[in-house]
Amino acid sequence: MVNGLNLLFQFLDSFAFIVLAAAGLAIIFGIMGVINLAHGEFIMVGAYATTLANIRLGLPLPAAMLAGVVVSAVFGLVVERVIISGWLPNLISQLAVGRDVIEPLYDRLADSMVATWGLSLIMVQGVRITLGNSLDQIGTPLGNIAYGGFSYSTYRVLLAGVALAVLAVTYYVFTRTEYGMRARATIQDEDTARAMGVDTERTYMTTFAFGSALAGLTGALYAPTITMVPGLGSSFLVEAFVAVVVGGPSVVLGTTLAGGLLGMINAVFSNLIGTFFGRIMLLLTAIVMIRFLPEGITGYVERLRERRQEGA
Amino acid sequence: MATTHSGGADSNASEGFLDRLVGRFEGPNTVGNSRRFWAGFAVAVLALAAYPLAVGSYQASRFSLFLVYAFLGLSLSVVWGYAGILSFGQVVFFGFAGYTFGVVSVNFATPAGITAAFVVAVAGGALLAAVLGYFMFYGGVRNVYVTIITLVSTLVLHTFMAQTAGDAWTIGEAALGGFNGMPTIPNLALGVGGAAFTFDSMTFYYFVLALLIATYLGLRALVNSDYGRVMVAVREDEDRTRMFGYDVKRVKLAVFTLGGALAGLSGVLYASWGNYMSPGVFELTFASLPVIWVSVGGRKTLLGAVIATVGIEFFRNSLGGELAFVLVGTLLLVFILGLPGGIVPWVQEVYSKRRGETATSEPTEASTEVVDS
Numbered sequence: 283m284v285n286g287l288n289l290l291f292q293f294l295d296s297f298a299f300i301v302l303a304a305a306g307l308a309i310i311f312g313i314m315g316v317i318n319l320a321h322g323e324f325i326m327v328g329a330y331a332t333t334l335a336n337i338r339l340g341l342p343l344p345a346a347m348l349a350g351v352v353v354s355a356v357f358g359l360v361v362e363r364v365i366i367s368g369w370l371p372n373l374i375s376q377l378a379v380g381r382d383v384i385e386p387l388y389d390r391l392a393d394s395m396v397a398t399w400g401l402s403l404i405m406v407q408g409v410r411i412t413l414g415n416s417l418d419q420i421g422t423p424l425g426n427i428a429y430g431g432f433s434y435s436t437y438r439v440l441l442a443g444v445a446l447a448v449l450a451v452t453y454y455v456f457t458r459t460e461y462g463m464r465a466r467a468t469i470q471d472e473d474t475a476r477a478m479g480v481d482t483e484r485t486y487m488t489t490f491a492f493g494s495a496l497a498g499l500t501g502a503l504y505a506p507t508i509t510m511v512p513g514l515g516s517s518f519l520v521e522a523f524v525a526v527v528v529g530g531p532s533v534v535l536g537t538t539l540a541g542g543l544l545g546m547i548n549a550v551f552s553n554l555i556g557t558f559f560g561r562i563m564l565l566l567t568a569i570v571m572i573r574f575l576p577e578g579i580t581g582y583v584e585r586l587r588e589r590r591q592e593g594a
Numbered sequence: 595m596a597t598t599h600s601g602g603a604d605s606n607a608s609e610g611f612l613d614r615l616v617g618r619f620e621g622p623n624t625v626g627n628s629r630r631f632w633a634g635f636a637v638a639v640l641a642l643a644a645y646p647l648a649v650g651s652y653q654a655s656r657f658s659l660f661l662v663y664a665f666l667g668l669s670l671s672v673v674w675g676y677a678g679i680l681s682f683g684q685v686v687f688f689g690f691a692g693y694t695f696g697v698v699s700v701n702f703a704t705p706a707g708i709t710a711a712f713v714v715a716v717a718g719g720a721l722l723a724a725v726l727g728y729f730m731f732y733g734g735v736r737n738v739y740v741t742i743i744t745l746v747s748t749l750v751l752h753t754f755m756a757q758t759a760g761d762a763w764t765i766g767e768a769a770l771g772g773f774n775g776m777p778t779i780p781n782l783a784l785g786v787g788g789a790a791f792t793f794d795s796m797t798f799y800y801f802v803l804a805l806l807i808a809t810y811l812g813l814r815a816l817v818n819s820d821y822g823r824v825m826v827a828v829r830e831d832e833d834r835t836r837m838f839g840y841d842v843k844r845v846k847l848a849v850f851t852l853g854g855a856l857a858g859l860s861g862v863l864y865a866s867w868g869n870y871m872s873p874g875v876f877e878l879t880f881a882s883l884p885v886i887w888v889s890v891g892g893r894k895t896l897l898g899a900v901i902a903t904v905g906i907e908f909f910r911n912s913l914g915g916e917l918a919f920v921l922v923g924t925l926l927l928v929f930i931l932g933l934p935g936g937i938v939p940w941v942q943e944v945y946s947k948r949r950g951e952t953a954t955s956e957p958t959e960a961s962t963e964v965v966d967s
């Protein structure tokens with residue numbers, strides 16, 4: 283009984299972790315065709331902003347978390363304008379030499395990977411230089427759930443609920459709002475969308491800020507549970523990547539399914555052999571999944587559906 | 595079709611043996627197809643050869659590490675710049691070969707054993723690349739998913755090697771050592787019994803330098819050969835190359851394997867240089883370095899990879915301290931955004947424009963014709 287409970291809670295824990303880590307990355311990748319290798323560092327921005335707001339400014343934890351989300355969204359907006367779209371450098375160079383110097387990184391997968399990797403190096407080292415090698419940590423709130431000999435942190439159970447809420451909100455935003463419609467039009471065919479009057483430039487900008495805000499939320503939520511070091515982003519990046527690849531092109535469904543599958547694998551193997559093997563199995567699953575389903579789970583589902591429609 | 599040799603001044607020279615030899619190293623896929631380039635090349639080689647005499651063995655030993663890294667830079671240049679496979683996992687083969695060299699050479703610490711370790715490790719790097727490459731290319735994995743698989747492979751090895759502390763992970767006399775790494779890897783030695791030679795810091799420098807020059811020239815000959823043209827065709831348009839009847843998967847696998855061997859060579863030299871190997875080589879920060887070198891130098895040139903690798907590492911090492919990575923990151927951003935072609939092609943363009951020559955044999959971007967997004 284206790285073992286079963288243990289497994290369940292471990293599953294919820296890894297599910298929440300994977301979904302929250304992946305959501306922002308999946309949105310930016312899915313809509314903009316940009317692979318953000320600095321995603322972990324965006325999470326770090328959220329976590330640091332939350333911690334600093336809580337400890338240095340004395341804000342209560344929920345307000346500090348909100349601050350973390352806002353700071354990372356604004357940060358993401360700046361990064362999009364300066365690096366991803368090259369809007370600001372191009373504006374300056376237009377005035378100076380009369381031509382653009384930067385081609386936007388949209389849909390340039392390899393280049394966007396390399397550029398955002400450069401950004402992540404700067405961010406990690408920049409934070410280390412300005413704020414030192416570590417930061418005080420906020421205590422984990424809400425105490426424990428106890429059941430007989432079993433106890434688990436309430437806060438971590440809450441995170442699973444938040445992960446589901448994030449998925450629901452994302453689903454709502456992309457299917458029920460006007461922004462979501464424009465964003466989906468931009469994914470399907472950028473040129474046509476533009477011809478129909480969609481401001482794709484602004485859609486990209488909003489999307490990147492939205493993805494960054496989700497990364498910031500992840501950082502804010504996990505700030506009380508992890509050690510605050512400048513390199514903390516890398517521990518999220520791996521799971522996020524794996525989930526996006528396994529999930530495939532459909533953002534919400536893909537992330538949910540990938541989170542479920544990978545969370546299960548991670549929980550079972552961590553329980554059976556140890557956390558190290560849980561992680562290794564996660565990575566091996568990703569490699570094997572890409573090999574057999576290069577389009578991820580949802581890509582495969584999509585193909586099956588198309589085939590059935592053709593058959594009918 | 596694109597065999598326009600540059601330098602009208604050279605065409606009057608008699609077709610001697612030397613010209614034919616040099617002709618092998620010249621072609622549209624490399625920069626520097628002129629007398630002036632080879633003169634500069636000779637000067638650079640002489641300067642590198644004289645360097646240890648000027649600065650002493652300590653500095654020479656420090657510098658030889660940068661030359662060792664140049665093999666890693668070259669391996670990515672061939673794989674990414676020429677065949678279009680962006681691999682984030684060159685350090686996988688680097689580290690695997692380094693560990694293999696460590697395990698074999700610690701167990702058989704005679705010159706013959708170390709020579710065997712050298713061969714086995716480089717072959718091991720190539721074999722691992724072949725296995726991973728077969729799995730990917732024959733499985734139909736393409737484009738960015740190749741990058742992600744190689745990235746994830748790096749992370750798998752990092753996670754795995756980090757937990758190899760303890761007695762269960764001792765192979766013969768060699769303990770893998772987990773996070774602490776594997777110390778006491780012997781110096782490189784070549785030969786058998788009495789005819790053996792063990793390298794010290796000075797001779798190691800010259801050995802690496804000679805090997806690097808040979809590798810560079812060999813790769814130049816390769817990329818300018820017919821096979822090199824096929825590689826470039828795969829990079830430019832995979833589907834069209836397949837339509838012309840080339841076995842694209844086999845070409846990619848062969849190039850990837852070659853890249854694995856070169857990265858493995860780099861790893862072996864690295865292990866014997868520092869007498870040490872640790873899971874740190876599988877860290878993302880280290881894994882990104884080859885990508886940085888090659889992007890900055892210009893991925894479609896071999897020379898760019900070598901110059902940028904040695905230059906950046908020299909710079910980073912001399913700078914040391916906390917700002918090094920900030921500067922490296924900034925460098926990377928500036929180059930990928932402002933100068934995606936890299937520094938060497940840019941210098942060449944500026945140089946030939948100044949001399950009033952028409953654009954030399956640098957192949958123009960195929961994207962003027964083929965636009966697939």
